[in-house]
Amino acid sequence: MYVSSIRSADPARPASRSKHAVPGTVIGLGVVSLITDLSAEMVTAVLPLYLVYGLGVGFLQLGAIDGLYTGATALLRLAGGYLADRLGRPKAVALVGYGLSA
Numbered sequence: 001m002y003v004s005s006i007r008s009a010d011p012a013r014p015a016s017r018s019k020h021a022v023p024g025t026v027i028g029l030g031v032v033s034l035i036t037d038l039s040a041e042m043v044t045a046v047l048p049l050y051l052v053y054g055l056g057v058g059f060l061q062l063g064a065i066d067g068l069y070t071g072a073t074a075l076l077r078l079a080g081g082y083l084a085d086r087l088g089r090p091k092a093v094a095l096v097g098y099g100l101s102a
Contacts, residue, residue, distance in 0.1 A: 029094060036101050 051057040051065065080097050084090040 025091065032098050036098060040101070 048062055048066075051062055052059070057065070076097075080093055084093040087093065
């Protein structure tokens with residue numbers, strides 16, 4: 001028996017897709033997001049040690065740098081969301097965002 005010969009009870013729903021199928025785009029973006037987050041977390045875990053002990057940055061300056069980093073990422077996320085909504089192309093905006101972070 002072939003998959004194409006199986007008829008679904010609901011004619012609006014194709015027989016080859018299950019009720020809980022996850023699109024490939026969602027899986028692909030999830031994997032890319034996982035890898036990007038892993039690399040970012042590895043850098044942010046070691047960067048304060050390098051700045052303080054390697055470059056001699058004080059704790060106050062380290063706090064200012066961390067605050068600027070957090071604020072910049074928040075603003076970029078808001079700008080990315082705005083662009084995705086405005087352009088109507090969220091996949092393209094996600095591709096550019098992940099491309100920049102890579």
